[in-house]
Amino acid sequence: MQLDKMVAFHKAAGDPTRLRIIALLRQGPLHGQAIAGKLGLRPPTITHHLKKLRDTGMVYSRRDKNTIYFYLDEKKLTFMAEAVTRIGDEQVKADKEWQITEKEERQILQNFITVDGKLKQMPSQLKKRVVVLAYYVKAFQPGKTYEEKEVNEYIRTFFEDYATVRREWIMHHFMYRENNRYELNPQEMWPVVV
Amino acid sequence: MQLDKMVAFHKAAGDPTRLRIIALLRQGPLHGQAIAGKLGLRPPTITHHLKKLRDTGMVYSRRDKNTIYFYLDEKKLTFMAEAVTRIGDEQVKADKEWQITEKEERQILQNFITVDGKLKQMPSQLKKRVVVLAYYVKAFQPGKTYEEKEVNEYIRTFFEDYATVRREWIMHHFMYRENNRYELNPQEMWPVVV
DNA sequence: CATCTAATTAGTTAAACATCTAATTAGATG
């Protein structure tokens, strides 16, 4: 995540009124007037704050008749909130040989994957491991959720140790787990390779 | 975590210069002039920013001769960064019968713990469970780290299902795990009971 | 198409804030 996006996120979260809006939306969607009422503020003030929250992507809206409902995207919120705990990692990666060409990528996949698509072994070098993890995770459909069993079964079609692969997908933010179901993260949360 | 502390945290993190300072300190401690040099700013500016970072508790300092080194407290940083993803939970607790007197606490402990200190069963009601978890976790020394084996052994002196207890301690932020070692969190991170 | 509702934009005001220079303080050392 780049610096100015992180700044925008924390600036957005760094205001009592906006934090209270986030707290309200965690309970479920609300429309502007309702928020204004609950907080004892005027509608334009709410618009002002919602604009900042929406700019970060953690809030989105849907219209129903005349009323616009605002929703909290808890996944995005969590991702952005945790980004500061990893700050600098991306730069380190960018410096330290983390650039990768398509040619290199092909080479890595060729080295670790057999002709019939099986993973020979999990690469121990981080960069290579991420390339391999990204390759296999693309089989999942964005937005769809999967049971742990399904995930395990899919992994076993190409690698025996399914627990390791599943754990690494979570660890590197390719997927996340909620209520014991698994779902692909948006690509912008994936580690920066290629 | 209360609202104004969260506001202060995100205000502190909502500035590019301060985020760059956090990124620098993640690599290890630095003194003021070094930070000023790396960021191309004047020392008073760094003092100004460090004051804000220190006020939140995520940065602390140690003196060595004439030079003051600034350290990042990554545990505190992580805790505060993640607090926004749980915002409102505490209020719900505070409303919903979450006040507890010392008398009630004694009663709960008496009900669930035998005379020789064993846990009869894990309470299913959240409030009671937290009371019990807090009681047993106090055996650990603040600041000391423990191997998973040690933790398990201790739990087994009072309850068979050590995995559950260990997991709940982590889940409720009584302890945290790092490099496969366990350590007590500061009490301010514990759930608000008593 | 006139009218209603909810949201947004425009413009104002007071407060907060990031940065700088200059002056001061806190400790260490000869």
Add this chain to the structure above:
DNA sequence: CATCTAATTAGATGTTTAACTAATTAGATG
């Protein structure tokens, strides 16, 4: 105790921002 180094405080300046009122816009509906 004079002097050095590093950090902090004080004060100034320009920018950002949270809140409001008043005016406008975007859609829905009779």
